Amino acid sequence: MSDAVAEKLFAAGEVIYAQGEAGQGMLLVLSGTVEVSVATPEGPRVLARFGAGDFLGDMALITNQPRAATARALTAVTAEWIDDRSFEERLLEQPDRRASYLALLMQRIRITDSLLRLEWHKQEAAVQVTRAAYLEALPATASGRSDWLDLRLISAPGTPPPVIDVIIPQVPFSIGRLTFPLPVDALPTRRLSIPDKEPYQLCRDHCEIVRTAEGLVVRDVESRLGTNVNGVQVGRDFATTEAALKPGPNTLTLGGPESHYRFILELAEV
Incomplete structure (x- = not known):
């Protein structure tokens, strides 16, 4: 070389x-x-x-x-x-490398944007910012409640690369397998695309985080192997297609029981 x-x-x-x-x-x-x-x-x-x-x-x-x-x-x-x-x-x-690099850049931009928003709101609020204070400083909706979240998706300890550490400020938020061409029906800030190899554990549109009348849920969209949320398996071949998130840490596994796509979903307790 x-x-x-x-x-x-x-x-x-x-x-x-x-x-x-x-x-x-x-x-x-x-x-x-x-x-x-x-x-x-x-x-x-x-x-x-x-x-x-x-x-x-x-x-x-x-x-x-x-x-x-x-x-x-x-x-x-x-x-x-x-x-x-x-x-x-x-x-x-090189098309293969370019595609992988663009996916990585989108993740970095998403994280950087979230950190910039947090810093901006720190300055605007001019207070010692805790997670609760951060949410209070965010713009409110017409209903008086902010649609912004303090939700973080982190690779579970011991899982192999790629290491995921993403702040999710808004829902709906989709998670799925990285495919090309990249999907054009979802904003990069509302989607996480993860590389996967055969035999696939992930589907292109595996699951999504959405808000319902009862609160935030993880909903399996079209996966073949399902999604496990806090020990509850959801998906088209199971008893339900969604499971609720609770304040604090939640466990999330995409795919079957042998899948290494295991995460911690941290939902701020406010």
């Missing part, structure tokens, strides 16, 4: 790039796990973990700014290193 594109090996614990340094390339993780963290006054804060098939380090190339975070190999890592000279050729001009 050329210097522009090279396979690199990183030992467990090795810093791949550090917060504040110039961004001269990005990674496509081929094997292993990478942890990304940011320095705060209280110490390092872990932002995400990446595994095989994930891209990271690209934002420094796009923005031409120093690294915003530190990436460290949690395990031995093999990665394809792509520098700024080959970014377009190796990523944007």
Whole structure:
């Protein structure tokens, strides 16, 4: 391989790039796990973990700014290193890679947008913001109740990549398998598309989070294997197609009992 594109090996614990340094390339993780963290006054804060098939380090190339975070190999890592000279050729001009990268960018934009909204409302409210205060600061609807949520979808501990950590500010919100072309009937901020391999556990439109008169529910849409919500299996072949969410942590598994698509749905207790 050329210097522009090279396979690199990183030992467990090795810093791949550090917060504040110039961004001269990005990674496509081929094997292993990478942890990304940011320095705060209280110490390092872990932002995400990446595994095989994930891209990271690209934002420094796009923005031409120093690294915003530190990436460290949690395990031995093999990665394809792509520098700024080959970014377009190796990523944007290859359809499979471009599609995967666009899906990742949409997730990042969704999370960034939610964090920006939270910061804006902090400044507007000018109070010590708790989860309850955050909701109080959000715009109210005609009925006097905000349609905005404090709902977070996180990969359950021990599940393999891709690691999901998404703030869901509004419903309905759909979850399904990543397919191409990308669906045009749902806003990117209202949908999470997850890569899956055969034999598939996920359907294109697997389930959705909706508001009913009784509260928030997870509704199975068209999955073959069903959806498990807090231990209750729902779907077309089960007793019901939906299950209620409760304040606090909820468990969510997409697919059959052997599925590794397991999540925690945290609904703010207000």
